[in-house]
Amino acid sequence: MRTAASNKSPSFQPLYMQIKALLMASLDDGEWPPGEAIPSEMALAQRFRVSQGTVRKAIDALAAQSLVIRRQGKGTFVSTHTEEKTSLFRFLRIRRNDGRDEYPASRLLDVRRGKASSEVARSLELKTGDTVIVLRRVLEYGGQPVVLDEIVLPAALFKGLTKTKLDAYRGSMYSFFETQFGVRMLKAQEKLRAVSADAISAAILGARTGEPLLAVDRVTLTYGDRPVEWRRGLCITRHHFYVNELS
Amino acid sequence: MRTAASNKSPSFQPLYMQIKALLMASLDDGEWPPGEAIPSEMALAQRFRVSQGTVRKAIDALAAQSLVIRRQGKGTFVSTHTEEKTSLFRFLRIRRNDGRDEYPASRLLDVRRGKASSEVARSLELKTGDTVIVLRRVLEYGGQPVVLDEIVLPAALFKGLTKTKLDAYRGSMYSFFETQFGVRMLKAQEKLRAVSADAISAAILGARTGEPLLAVDRVTLTYGDRPVEWRRGLCITRHHFYVNELS
DNA sequence: CAGTGGTCTAGACCACATC
DNA sequence: ATGTGGTCTAGACCACTGG
Numbered sequence: 001m002r003t004a005a006s007n008k009s010p011s012f013q014p015l016y017m018q019i020k021a022l023l024m025a026s027l028d029d030g031e032w033p034p035g036e037a038i039p040s041e042m043a044l045a046q047r048f049r050v051s052q053g054t055v056r057k058a059i060d061a062l063a064a065q066s067l068v069i070r071r072q073g074k075g076t077f078v079s080t081h082t083e084e085k086t087s088l089f090r091f092l093r094i095r096r097n098d099g100r101d102e103y104p105a106s107r108l109l110d111v112r113r114g115k116a117s118s119e120v121a122r123s124l125e126l127k128t129g130d131t132v133i134v135l136r137r138v139l140e141y142g143g144q145p146v147v148l149d150e151i152v153l154p155a156a157l158f159k160g161l162t163k164t165k166l167d168a169y170r171g172s173m174y175s176f177f178e179t180q181f182g183v184r185m186l187k188a189q190e191k192l193r194a195v196s197a198d199a200i201s202a203a204i205l206g207a208r209t210g211e212p213l214l215a216v217d218r219v220t221l222t223y224g225d226r227p228v229e230w231r232r233g234l235c236i237t238r239h240h241f242y243v244n245e246l247s
Numbered sequence: 248m249r250t251a252a253s254n255k256s257p258s259f260q261p262l263y264m265q266i267k268a269l270l271m272a273s274l275d276d277g278e279w280p281p282g283e284a285i286p287s288e289m290a291l292a293q294r295f296r297v298s299q300g301t302v303r304k305a306i307d308a309l310a311a312q313s314l315v316i317r318r319q320g321k322g323t324f325v326s327t328h329t330e331e332k333t334s335l336f337r338f339l340r341i342r343r344n345d346g347r348d349e350y351p352a353s354r355l356l357d358v359r360r361g362k363a364s365s366e367v368a369r370s371l372e373l374k375t376g377d378t379v380i381v382l383r384r385v386l387e388y389g390g391q392p393v394v395l396d397e398i399v400l401p402a403a404l405f406k407g408l409t410k411t412k413l414d415a416y417r418g419s420m421y422s423f424f425e426t427q428f429g430v431r432m433l434k435a436q437e438k439l440r441a442v443s444a445d446a447i448s449a450a451i452l453g454a455r456t457g458e459p460l461l462a463v464d465r466v467t468l469t470y471g472d473r474p475v476e477w478r479r480g481l482c483i484t485r486h487h488f489y490v491n492e493l494s
Numbered sequence: 495c496a497g498t499g500g501t502c503t504a505g506a507c508c509a510c511a512t513c
Numbered sequence: 514a515t516g517t518g519g520t521c522t523a524g525a526c527c528a529c530t531g532g
Contacts, residue, residue: 012509014520040498051522056499066494072499073529091493095438188493191342193484194441194459212441212459218493237440244491246338246435246465247313259528261501287517298503303518319518320510 016057019048028223034080034178081174088172093242104139111135111163120152123219123230131155145205146240151231157183183228188220205236263304266295275470281327281425328421335419340489351386358382358410367399370466370477378402392452393487398478404430430475435467452483
């Protein structure tokens with residue numbers, strides 16, 4: 001039985017992909033907030049008038065992208081940067097040399113408004129000179145500074161962001177963005193290079209000027225692959241490293 | 248209808264996972280060589296006396312780990328480092344700053360036998376002092392040296408590897424390992440740091456002594472997560488970077 | 495216990511590749 | 514025309530969670 005729209009061969013898209021797109025649109029709209037359960041597979045099957053198996057494939061595809069998390073016996077939940085460590089620090093790749101697990105503390109240095117450089121504008125799909133918010137913060141492991149981040153955000157999406165508010169917030173930065181501004185960081189593209197520490201960075205990180213640092217440039221994307229954050233992290237890799245899995 | 252072995256609740260494993268394990272064992276045995284097609288889903292379903300859908304889930308799981316590649320209308324193929332660019336350079340994360348696609352040429356410097364250091368022994372699950380083969384090679388982009396690799400292999404797995412044979416081989420190093428020694432590189436774990444160029448590396452890469460280099464330590468695994476390669480790459484990131492996608 | 499996601503099956507049909 | 518993987522359905526049953 002086919003009750004949903006049929007699709008002849010040219011530019012064919014499977015039903016479950018169409019369902020997936022509908023679900024993604026609802027997620028983008030905020031119909032189900034982060035951390036909450038989406039309707040059950042049966043309920044969604046009725047809503048879209050397809051079989052449960054088709055909804056299942058659509059949800060599987062969303063789960064593969066970490067947009068939702070399935071929990072057997074409980075339901076399917078919109079993923080979030082707010083809850084346990086594993087989702088709080090989903091994008092954090094810095095580890096200790098000695099293998100001990102440790103999650104860093106964040107210390108905010110300053111928040112200012114500025115204008116997008118041409119490089120940042122290109123990355124964030126803004127016009128050069130558009131207003132941006134620039135944060136600097138340090139990640140500390142065991143009290144020692146390890147990463148200096150400069151974070152650039154489109155001002156239009158983060159109206160009213162101030163140092164005071166961020167300092168008062170308890171939780172990760174992405175959790176803050178998610179709960180206070182409804183901006184959800186879904187995936188990111190990073191470019192890594194080795195650079196020499198400049199005097200300012202060296203002072204903040206307790207490094208020598210000229211010491212090699214790992215530079216991590218990140219563009220973070222939300223629904224529809226819209227870029228919403230640019231950041232550059234400078235990491236001192238004396239006692240830490242950046243981890244990656246290839247497959 | 249359930250014709251295959253049933254499985255009561257304690258330490259339950261789904262049928263398709265058992266099938267997946269059987270398929271992986273056959274892959275490890277070399278029953279179907281890299282690049283070749285495995286039997287059709289229907290044939291496998293009959294062989295294991297399960298439904299086609301169950302075989303499908305097992306193969307889907309293998310495909311998700313890139314152990315096989317599905318090609319609609321043609322079959323399912325054992326993945327390889329030998330064929331097109333995309334699989335030849337599956338593990339290569341170095342890109343040009345200007346965004347142009349380019350695949351590097353490899354220039355082998357030397358091949359020698361040696362003894363495993365304690366660090367290498369730990370990574371490769373050998374005993375300190377076990378015999379290893381050590382290669383050094385340079386990756387060149389547009390004729391310019393960009394990466395200096397030191398590659399350590401357990402001698403027991405690569406008997407008869409010589410510089411002459413490797414120089415004569417046309418194709419990537421992993422393709423060489425796969426076709427000549429039956430050692431298949433399936434996944435890898437990398438640790439990245441920024442370091443200062445020593446005099447030797449600097450000379451080879453055309454860098455200044457002390458210039459920051461990206462150090463990429465890699466342990467590569469084959470079936471059963473057995474480590475079969477340790478390498479350290481030193482990359483000059485003036486005109487190139489290491490790319491990574493987070494999700 | 496009821497409700498959720500997870501597995502397994504059987505069969506029909508579609509899209510793609512090859513002959 | 515045939516054979517491959519890909520989609521979709523419907524129904525049965527299993528495993529996990531929470532009241």
